[in-house]
Amino acid sequence: MNTFKLDRREFLTLTGVAGGGLLLGCSSSSNSSQAMFVKNNQAHKLNIFVSVRPDNRVDIINHRSEMGQGAKTGVIQMIADELDVDWEKINVVQGLGDKAYGSQNTDGSTSVRKFYSKLREIGASARTMLEQAAAEYWQVDVSQVQAKQHKVFNLTNGNSLNYGDLAELAAKQPIPNVAKLTFKSKEQFKYITKPVPIVDLHDMTTGKATYGIDVELDGLLVASIERCPVLYGKVKSFDASGAKAIPGVVDVINMPETVKPVVFSAGSGVAVIATNTWAANQGRKALKIEWDLGENKDFDSEQAFADMASKAQNPAKRSAEKGDITAGFAKAEQILEATYKVPFLAHAPMEPPAAAALVTDTSCEIWAATQNPQAVMDNVAGMVGLKPEQIKVNVTLLGGGFGRKSKADFVCEAVYLSKKLGKPVKVVWTREDDLKMGYFHAGATAFIKAGVDKHANITAWQQRSVMPSIKTTFAPSTDDLLDVELSLGFNDIPFQLESLQGESSGYVNPVRIGWLRSVSNIPHAFALHSFVDELAHANNIPTHKYLRQLYAEDRLIDPITDYGFKGYKNYDESLQRHPISTQRFKAVLDKLEQTVNFDEALPAGQGWGLAIHRSFVSYVGVASKVEVKDGKLTVLAMHSVIDCGVAVNPDRVESQLEGAMIFGLSLALMGRIDIKQGAVSQSNFHDYPVLRMQQCPELSVAIIQSDAYPGGVGEPGVPPVAPSLVNAIFTATGKRYRELPINQYLTV
Amino acid sequence: MELKINNQIHQVDAPDEMPLLWVLRDLLGKKGTKFGCGQGLCGTCTVHVNGQPMRSCITPVAVAKNSEVTTIEGVDEQGNHPIQIAWRENNVPQCGYCQSGQIMSALNLLSNNSTPTDQDIDSAMSGNICRCGTYPRIKQAIKDAAKVMNQNKGAKS
Structure with missing residues (x-):
């Protein structure tokens, strides 16, 4: 080959x-x-x-x-x-x-x-x-x-x-x-x-694989861009003399002002163009820029979470309803409620965004680590006065993507600069750029309140999801959530419920929001599967047994007819070909129970936890075993089971599930982007840590053999990881952590 | 200045403080060594200078003068070092971007410790981040490579 x-x-x-x-x-x-x-x-x-x-x-x-x-x-x-x-x-x-x-x-x-x-x-x-x-x-x-x-x-x-x-x-x-x-x-x-x-x-394995950052062209110049740290801020003035004095720097260019809505456009900043990456970065450090930080300069993510938590306590826009929830609560023997939080997150692919462009009067050719070349064509066409189909986009290998590289902003930057200079230009982002200028996973709050009868069957389930919608990137004043966001592990609950009310609210939020590996499934699954574990413990039923009770008989769930959720998307698939099947949930549970003895007597400070979640029309269960000793958390083992229908490449399915456990652990243990005075606080892997080998537990993956039509694989492994982990910590310690990341409570 | 990289002499015109990474990548066109963080935090840019693993993104090129530099391109011409073979047999890479650095760190580990324990591997590889999450396979590949390298050594002696 x-x-x-x-x-x-x-x-x-x-x-x-x-x-x-x-x-x-x-x-x-x-x-x-x-x-x-x-x-x-x-x-x-x-x-x-x-x-x-x-x-x-x-x-x-x-x-x-x-x-x-x-x-x-x-x-x-x-x-x-x-x-x-x-x-x-x-x-x-x-x-x-x-x-x-x-x-x-x-x-x-x-x-x-x-x-x-x-x-x-x-x-x-x-x-x-x-x-x-x-x-x-x-x-x-x-x-x-x-x-x-x-x-x-x-x-x-x-x-x-x-x-x-x-x-x-x-x-x-x-x-x-x-x-x-x-x-x-x-x-x-x-x-x-x-x-x-x-x-x-x-x-x-030989260093020959070529990524976006590796693109070489005759006469290629490299650009490093100092961007306005606050969205919709702009350059007031700048002094390029220091930058131009750096050997190798050939030009300094003012980038176009960020326009509203930001979408994927190149935005406010100053680009230093040089003959090599280091000179460009050095020149950039020598820039003197005065910013007009604009309307978002006081935004604070802590304040946003306080606002969202308060929104989560109050009635909001209803999208799902089943039965009479008031009656359901009235007849409940026990009522529980809880609020959960997942911070803003960054993708942090190992290769930061990078793209090269060569624009002439009549053509535009691009080489980019992009997840979406057609979006690149659509987004740059207007910039160069060509039709989208006239833009030639060469797709390189991507050094990780996780959703970040489906946004064309960094490609637009290269196109803008090449057009200005009439020369080939490669834009290379630093790690700091990547973390500070992301399309962030939305920080989110979820509230759940449920009533159960004396058999722990659910008589009433009320839930609210509150977060900035991805739509705010495209329409900044959006203050509700999209149906697609509510279809990601929210209004598609697979449990037997007598009554249900699903509500949600957006949050107008001045950072760029984007989709990150499994998207809103992350906060939704964290809340849902943590809460079910809380219900199980409150009723003295082992969670794995309680799950079986809640799945109840084999049946297909249709959120549209069962929950009145008219906007259910099912990952853009029909429910006929990709139903929500309790039988398939139970088969994943069976397999987890065969892999792990959830009821085994463990030494003090150790415990198992689990969560099973359907996303991207595949079913994934994760069992985690942890130990907490003297305030130090060690994740000892993690097992994933997936039913993704036909596994086209079982080795890649396994590797994706291994990777998803590690990605999920990174975010659950340490993932956190803070925004203060409108700007991201984190800057590199010291303050945005991701999992390292010594933190990696023993992992295993089992694939359920199936003839069902294939489902997704890259993302579904992520959502169950965080709830499985906090559930394990609860078993081990009796402490319930409802806010991520865990490293605010325990050493990891 | 004169640099010896993968047993070949190269002349480069670079300021002393320019990081070795950018000399390799931008001045010499050796793109196998990757950029990850620029702060020595992720290990993606790992090369060997006189047999020692170095984070080339924070190593001034002057350090490499009169030294032997080895990059991923110099591990084996055909890519058939036992570590590279073990990497392939375990299907280690996902996106592959960090793997040059991982392999260079593993190479250093196995040249100092022919029978590493899990803890030895964790500690030697703790500076190399893989965001895709290939750690379990890296660990297995290192163990497999160690076995082969020990057998090869045995066969030679």
Whole structure:
């Protein structure tokens, strides 16, 4: 397997143009013909994803961004299996930004679940064209030929042709009718459901893998930007003389003023342009800037949390209702209530945002670590006076993303500067930039009050979610939450409830809010699964047993009809294909119970906790074992169980779940962004710590074997981690922590 | 100034205080060494100077004068050092960005300690952050590589 870069011109001309003049049946084994193949080795395009070359190699496009989640490999697996190609003969080509591929927004754990059918069709269609070509060549009916392992066989006489031999003729075949395509059964899968090593594995162990920050171009300049620390503030004046005195600095440029709404635009600041990154950073330090900090200069996140906590105690906009909650509370034997808090969080991918651009009078080419090249095209088009489809976006590998790199702001900066200078410019963010200028995960408060009868069955459940909506980034005065936010682990409770009331409120908030790995599921799952654990303890029932009681009989939950939540989104999937199934929750619980003995007698200071959450249409349970001794918390073990339907690459599913436990532990133990006087307080890994190896518990992952349609994998592992952890701490110590992060209470 | 990197002599025109990281990346085009924090906090930029692991983002290039610098590109030409092989056999990387630094730290650990315990590994690797969360696999890969390296040593002696 090679990774392979395709030039745009070549890409556009790959439309089945006969070029090589190679004869079918020409053997690719002799040296003399090899030379000819190299010379005439034009790729013959069978569809937008698949081209076959006469030398028998097959180019397959990956149209999704690779940021560690394994999409680049998964996409190729899905196409390659139905195409029946030899894995070693694939050139993986990273697709440019192009709407023809469908959505390239690599977000929402969608790469497999949204493309499983389509990419298998793509592979099957190309394979059918190769079969049609062989049938034409042999003058037999297409039913008399069969593709297998990079060859098409003539079933009447056993002859075969390599895919490469058929390339030119295949490209001339009519596009097969999708309804008539045939697909492999799961027993026939060669790549799907197999732990195929990732495409870039070798390069990633030799330093050859290329990320956004690694882009090299002739005459490339590097920009480092001092941005206004407060959103919607602006530059009043600046003195560039110190910066310009630094050797290597070539220019200092005032960035455009941040406009409202900020969306993904480049904003207020001063850019130092230099011949290398260090000179740019040094020049930046020598800038003297006077800011007009603007309307948000007094914003304080502590005050925001106090406001949100008070909002959470009062009636708010109702989005879900079932039964009579007043009657439910009236008949309850016991009523419990609690308020939970999750701070603002930053993504902190190891590669900070980085992008390069080359803008001329008539063109704009971009190289970026972006999760969403089409959003880049849409966002920069107006800046350069071109149509979105005229912007060429090359997607590099991403050194982590977690949602941060789906925002195009850093790309817009590169485009702005390249346009100004008429030269190629790469914008490189420092770690401080990354933490201070994020699109932050919304700090959130949730309130839950429930009544239970004498059997601990829930008679009334009242809940409120309060946080700044992601929409504030796009419409700053938004003061309620979106249906999609309320669909993320809030108004989709899988428990048996006699009555329910779901309410919510937004919070007008002057920092940029963005989505972070599993988004509003983080605060919602933290509140929900902590509270259920509180209910279980209050009723002296082990939580794992109480969960089974609350899931009750096997049934499907429809938030629209069951809870009157008309805006339920179900992760943009139908409830028919991706139902909310209590049976699947219980199967995850069964598997956790087989893995862990929740009732084992442990030494003092140790305890188990668990939480099971459905998000991105997959189900994940996490069991945590902790020890608390002399104010020091040690996470001893963590086990994840996932039901994500068909696991296209079980090794990557495992690695995502391992990573999700670590990501979830980072945020639960230490994650916290504070905003004081409108600006972020944290600056680097010393004050925004993330988990290190010595803090990492023993981890295990189990995948439930399933034939269900694939669900998401990159995000669903995160939400159950924090509640599982605090529940374990409660078992160990009897102390209930309702506000994250835990390091404000215990040494971690 | 003259720098010896991966056994090759390079001439660079850089101020003494310029961090080795940016000399490697921006002046010499050796992009395998990555930037992560600029403060020596995350280990992403780890290289060896005279066999010692250094955070190249805070190491002035002057320190590397008259020294042997080894970067990820110099670990093995084909990428077939037992550590790199173990990394691949365990499918360690997710995004891969921090792995150059991880491998350089692991290389140093195993050259000083051929049979590291879990605690030895934790302590040697504690300066290297992986945000994707590949720690359990890194740990396993280090143990696997240690075994192979010990067998190789045994075979040679």
